[in-house]
Amino acid sequence: MKLAPSRKNASVVPGDPSVPVPDGRSSRWTEHRTERRRELIKTARRAIDALGPGASMEDIAATADTSKSVYYRYFGDKTGLQRAVAEVVLGQMQQKVLDAAKAASGPREGFHSMVLAYLQMAQTSPNVYAFVTRVGIAESSASDDGAHDTLAHFLAAVTAMISRPVRAFLLSPERSAGPDDAAPEYWPTAAIGMVRSAGEQWLATPPGPGRPTEEQLARQITGWLFDGIGPGEPPALPSTTRRQEKDMP
């Protein structure tokens, strides 16, 4: 009773490849896959947190009590794992930012909450932060194109996250007075670069007395971004616009 040899299996089904044949042998694994994927990401995060951002795939897999091939099957390559972890971390950070942004009174407060969320995230797991923000893990040796293809995936995602509100703010009517905006599309990246650099120096600072709190640093960075450090710029600006929030508890 051999069945027809031409009709091998349902993968290249001639009639309808879409719905009406829910093969249990495949569908059985979908739930398992998503669950396992989540678990793998979670374990990878723990492993990186414990082993450092340079943890190898083997180390990560060993921490998960499995082997490298599982990770490679689920994430393709190491950059895929990086991206997956970054997605989760970004989602949590985004959640925090959204919650805080609801209570924000203005763009300044909104941005302050973002910076704060960023710093808190980095502080919570510096190793995971370093892993996620790393530029091309696999591309570093193979690419000879010159400039980095883009920023790291996580930073690119953060940039995309803040780009829209920033753009809206930069183009708001009351803000068009200045002669700025020669290149406003660079501001989100620039701002994140500032946050990142300050945050990483802050992370590297031992938690001694001189180290500011997350709140203080976030407030400071927000001030730099919104007010700058130049006090009035003597030639063109009289003394009208001194800086505002002198006393802000």
Next chain:
Amino acid sequence: MKLAPSRKNASVVPGDPSVPVPDGRSSRWTEHRTERRRELIKTARRAIDALGPGASMEDIAATADTSKSVYYRYFGDKTGLQRAVAEVVLGQMQQKVLDAAKAASGPREGFHSMVLAYLQMAQTSPNVYAFVTRVGIAESSASDDGAHDTLAHFLAAVTAMISRPVRAFLLSPERSAGPDDAAPEYWPTAAIGMVRSAGEQWLATPPGPGRPTEEQLARQITGWLFDGIGPGEPPALPSTTRRQEKDMP
């Protein structure tokens, strides 16, 4: 610049380092060493410029018509070469900055010239820039300390370069009115991070119509750093009630 003796060789004098017997056989080589070292750095720079920031030591040595071991002797490891190249690049940039700073009218113009020099340097050789800016080439896999030990060497040097004038400016009498300065020691790093991020996005932008010139971008960044983007910041800003609802992946 001190030329460090490589690491294990007989560069340390055997008997007494202070005895006034200048052995000609030793002193003759010092000049040769410095000259050769300079040549090796120069050739490495050309090789990286041609091959990309991920060029291997063998590629670099082949471009210099020599072998890897020469580079390893002179620079210890790849990070040492990175540091040496960074030193030269930084020196040239510093020269340019100093020349420009002499003609600067104030801190703003001085900083503008610095940013401009940075951008021009990066633009001149994007590959060398990427090589020099890269964080730990050898530490990435061996170190599990967590945070990067410091910033990249080049960026740390640039930070050190601008830290002193910045500190002097931040503590200048007319600027001490604001309640800022909760963490002024983070500003140089933060500012360089902004310059770096904006510059790298700028480098990655194809030189089409929308791309600003170095001058424009430098002017823009200087404006962001000195004036910020929030002009006045009226306490109640109604136009940003609900922005940033984002799609979560």
Next chain:
DNA sequence: ATACCTATCGTAGCTGATACGCTAGGTATC
């Protein structure tokens, strides 16, 4: 109920790059 198929798992091995030691041989000074 039996033979077949699907998707996963994990062991083991491959590829390529990097760091670096070792030895032979050349060259200029004393």
Next chain:
DNA sequence: GATACCTAGCGTATCAGCTACGATAGGTAT
């Protein structure tokens, strides 16, 4: 001529990233 110094090339150790193959447990069709 003797000696200190350098160079060159080969070879090795290691390790990250990645892949191929056999084995197994669970669904499916006859």
